[in-house]
Amino acid sequence: MRSRIVLLAILMAASALGHAEDAGECGYEMYQVTSPGTLDVYEFPVVPGTPEWGAMEEQEKRESYQIPGEILDRISTKGLAWTCLKSPRRHFWLYDGMARPLTGVRSVIRRSNGFRELLRRPDVGAALFKMYAEMDPDALQRDYELTRRRQERFYKVFREQGPEAAKEAKRAARDEWLPDMEFDHFQWDFALLEMLLGLEEVLSTMTPETKVDLLAICLERYATRVRRDQGSLTIHLLMARILRDLGFRAFEQRFAESADLRAFVAGPSMLGLTEQGTLDSIRDLARECLAERRKGESR
Numbered sequence: 001m002r003s004r005i006v007l008l009a010i011l012m013a014a015s016a017l018g019h020a021e022d023a024g025e026c027g028y029e030m031y032q033v034t035s036p037g038t039l040d041v042y043e044f045p046v047v048p049g050t051p052e053w054g055a056m057e058e059q060e061k062r063e064s065y066q067i068p069g070e071i072l073d074r075i076s077t078k079g080l081a082w083t084c085l086k087s088p089r090r091h092f093w094l095y096d097g098m099a100r101p102l103t104g105v106r107s108v109i110r111r112s113n114g115f116r117e118l119l120r121r122p123d124v125g126a127a128l129f130k131m132y133a134e135m136d137p138d139a140l141q142r143d144y145e146l147t148r149r150r151q152e153r154f155y156k157v158f159r160e161q162g163p164e165a166a167k168e169a170k171r172a173a174r175d176e177w178l179p180d181m182e183f184d185h186f187q188w189d190f191a192l193l194e195m196l197l198g199l200e201e202v203l204s205t206m207t208p209e210t211k212v213d214l215l216a217i218c219l220e221r222y223a224t225r226v227r228r229d230q231g232s233l234t235i236h237l238l239m240a241r242i243l244r245d246l247g248f249r250a251f252e253q254r255f256a257e258s259a260d261l262r263a264f265v266a267g268p269s270m271l272g273l274t275e276q277g278t279l280d281s282i283r284d285l286a287r288e289c290l291a292e293r294r295k296g297e298s299r
Contacts (some may be wrong), residue, residue: 125206
């Protein structure tokens with residue numbers, strides 16, 4: 001299992017090459033996939049995939065995905081949350097935190113005034129919960145056989161000629177890769193949101209009832225998310241952090257006994273450092289917590 005996760009981390013890095021910031025170019029937006037209704041979502045003036053973006057210097061790009069102060073002052077929290085999920089470089093957690101995804105997420109937050117403002121909002125937990133509940137992990141599907149063939153060609157170039165040659169090969173066949181690009185961004189948005197929901201400053205704004213409801217959604221979505229390349233790690237992390245925040249006694253006992261669980265909750269690694277038994281125990285404890293809560297409600 002650990003060797004499989006190490007391989008997954010390598011493939012994830014290779015998959016990100018050349019399109020961690022090109023959601024606009026492939027026409028993907030989670031906002032359009034989910035259709036949450038009319039919201040005061042801010043539209044970034046310049047996005048990747050446009051000639052204007054390509055002509056920008058790096059500093060200009062960084063400035064372009066900051067939200068004007070007058071917009072931040074009046075935008076709703078839900079509108080701001082969806083705006084953050086449109087930010088051109090929201091998926092740079094893949095680069096900045098390849099081994100430790102939460103490190104990458106903190107880097108994304110640090111570089112974006114939209115994310116920083118979102119986490120300051122007292123209703124951020126409620127907004128992100130509603131957002132997550134609206135998102136369907138089965139909304140986009142992947143033809144895994146076609147993907148496998150494309151990836152085999154890509155990794156052959158990657159191994160034989162290096163990452164830059166692989167990136168250029170992908171660019172040359174961009175139309176062929178569009179379905180995979182869309183699906184990758186779709187997965188990465190789910191992973192990003194699951195990590196945001198598990199942050200202490202987000203969980204602290206939720207009611208216990210909302211945390212329990214979120215835990216139930218995670219268990220319902222577990223099978224679908226685990227089929228996704230990054231789903232297993234981030235949905236287990238979210239469940240573990242909810243259980244920790246709720247102070248669920250059985251989880252606290254396991255947490256005290258298991259160094260592996262403590263390390264996972266603090267900041268999991270994509271490099272296969274977490275035992276499968278630890279992940280299994282998180283799901284078992286989540287089910288136990290829900291059963292206990294429902295039993296208490298029925299009295």
